[in-house]
Amino acid sequence: MDLNKWPRQTDIKDHDIFDDAHFMSEAPGVIYEKKAVTDPGGNPVQGLYTAWITLNNPAQYNSYTTKMVKGVIAGFHRASMDRSVVAVVFTGAGDRAFCTGGNTKEYAEYYSGNPSEYALYMDLFNGMVDGILMCKKPVICRVNGMRVAGGQEIGMACDISLASDLAVFGQAGPRHGSAPVGGSTDFIHWYLGMERAMWNCISCELWSAYKMAHLGLISKVVPVLKKDGEFMRNPQVITDQFVDGGQIVYGEFVQGQAAAEARKLVKECSVDFSLLDAAVNEVVWTLTNLFPHCLMMSVDGVRAKKKFFWDQSKLASRHWLAANMMSEAYLGFNAFNNKKLTGKDQIDFIRYRQLLSEARPFDQELVDAVMAPRRE
Numbered sequence: 418m419d420l421n422k423w424p425r426q427t428d429i430k431d432h433d434i435f436d437d438a439h440f441m442s443e444a445p446g447v448i449y450e451k452k453a454v455t456d457p458g459g460n461p462v463q464g465l466y467t468a469w470i471t472l473n474n475p476a477q478y479n480s481y482t483t484k485m486v487k488g489v490i491a492g493f494h495r496a497s498m499d500r501s502v503v504a505v506v507f508t509g510a511g512d513r514a515f516c517t518g519g520n521t522k523e524y525a526e527y528y529s530g531n532p533s534e535y536a537l538y539m540d541l542f543n544g545m546v547d548g549i550l551m552c553k554k555p556v557i558c559r560v561n562g563m564r565v566a567g568g569q570e571i572g573m574a575c576d577i578s579l580a581s582d583l584a585v586f587g588q589a590g591p592r593h594g595s596a597p598v599g600g601s602t603d604f605i606h607w608y609l610g611m612e613r614a615m616w617n618c619i620s621c622e623l624w625s626a627y628k629m630a631h632l633g634l635i636s637k638v639v640p641v642l643k644k645d646g647e648f649m650r651n652p653q654v655i656t657d658q659f660v661d662g663g664q665i666v667y668g669e670f671v672q673g674q675a676a677a678e679a680r681k682l683v684k685e686c687s688v689d690f691s692l693l694d695a696a697v698n699e700v701v702w703t704l705t706n707l708f709p710h711c712l713m714m715s716v717d718g719v720r721a722k723k724k725f726f727w728d729q730s731k732l733a734s735r736h737w738l739a740a741n742m743m744s745e746a747y748l749g750f751n752a753f754n755n756k757k758l759t760g761k762d763q764i765d766f767i768r769y770r771q772l773l774s775e776a777r778p779f780d781q782e783l784v785d786a787v788m789a790p791r792r793e
């Protein structure tokens with residue numbers, strides 16, 4: 418094929434839409450960085466990169482503010498359009514959390530009681546999940562800690578997850594006034610099967626990284642705690658036994674006195690993510706040594722199953738979530754956000770159900786009856 422037979426433009430076009438305004442090093446914000454792909458010997462490969470998109474809001478467990486959602490959209494678009502990027506690494510700052518979802522302070526203080534504004538926010542949120550699912554590079558979720566609520570949703574939108582063994586996974590919405598319909602209810606059954614998906618979504622239990630690796634939610638879990646210079650598996654989780662009394666105990670949390678001792682031990686350790694980063698590099702190196710277009714066709718073929726349900730439900734969910742800001746989200750997020758003022762981070766669920774069973778309308782009297790009062 419002689420491409421020079423007819424006139425051709427020779428400039429290289431830039432397909433990125435967003436400028437750097439959406440990225441920043443100050444928290445809360447999103448950091449976008451390119452890091453050289455390295456071979457197994459640790460040598461940088463010239464001209465090939467991973468794009469690191471980091472949720473940087475560690476004081477609030479890397480919950481995403483509205484501004485940060487825009488940063489994630491911009492980051493995934495930039496990485497998608499950058500020819501030199503092999504894969505995206507999506508992670509959080511610090512060692513506590515990958516992300517615990519939407520920023521509950523914004524939810525309580527701005528969006529609750531304002532459904533029209535939350536509808537606009539949800540358009541951005543949906544754009545963030547679409548941005549991950551549409552990214553034309555494989556997306557690795559580097560789970561550096563808790564992946565909870567909306568954090569679990571954007572994490573499951575990723576293609577491969579590799580986790581620190583301090584990470585826990587689960588939902589928070591039904592406890593704090595929302596429903597995990599920002600992706601979780603569309604994705605999670607593919608990973609866990611319907612029965613476990615249901616319980617994980619509704620119970621708000623947080624499950625360990627070892628349990629989730631065993632159940633198939635994530636590809637790999639690595640130790641990050643170091644004591645006296647040696648890596649040690651998270652002592653808060655059972656990893657040295659599979660069955661006890663006929664029950665699978667691998668990946669469950671240790672209980673009672675053992676849990677207290679484990680917590681004490683963790684405090685004596687330092688955290689070192691070098692094994693997690695090595696695991697990320699190993700996946701990136703495998704991806705680098707594949708045909709890029711055949712790779713992306715394969716990725717999109719698998720993603721299509723997640724997208725199928727997400728695309729069916731995302732618009733209806735946007736409308737429901739907006740309306741919900743007038744009722745249960747108002748209660749739940751204000752309860753969580755004002756926990757230091759009231760001493761309680763949840764509403765009185767029993768009283769709320771009792772009032773609903775009496776067909777009481779959602780008015781100030783009901784709100785005051787179920788929310789803990791301000792402490793003197």
Ligand SMILES: CC(C)(COP(=O)(O)OP(=O)(O)OC[C@H]1O[C@@H](n2cnc3c(N)ncnc32)[C@H](O)[C@@H]1OP(=O)(O)O)[C@@H](O)C(=O)NCCC(=O)NCCSC(=O)C1=CCCCC1=O
Pocket residue numbers: 476477478480517518519520521522542563565566567568589590593595596598599738753
């Ligand atoms: C279970 C928790 C994630 C962790 O609990 P714990 O380990 O006890 O830590 P905390 O003391 O609660 O948290 C430490 C500090 O971080 C702040 N924090 C944590 N999460 C958030 C958040 N999401 N937004 C803002 N700030 C957060 C917390 O207030 C503490 O601050 P402090 O000043 O007191 O030190 C627990 O933290 C928890 O349940 N968090 C809330 C999770 C949540 O409800 N997320 C939002 C869910 S809804 C959502 O994400 C949605 C996404 C799109 C679709 C619709 C939707 O609802």
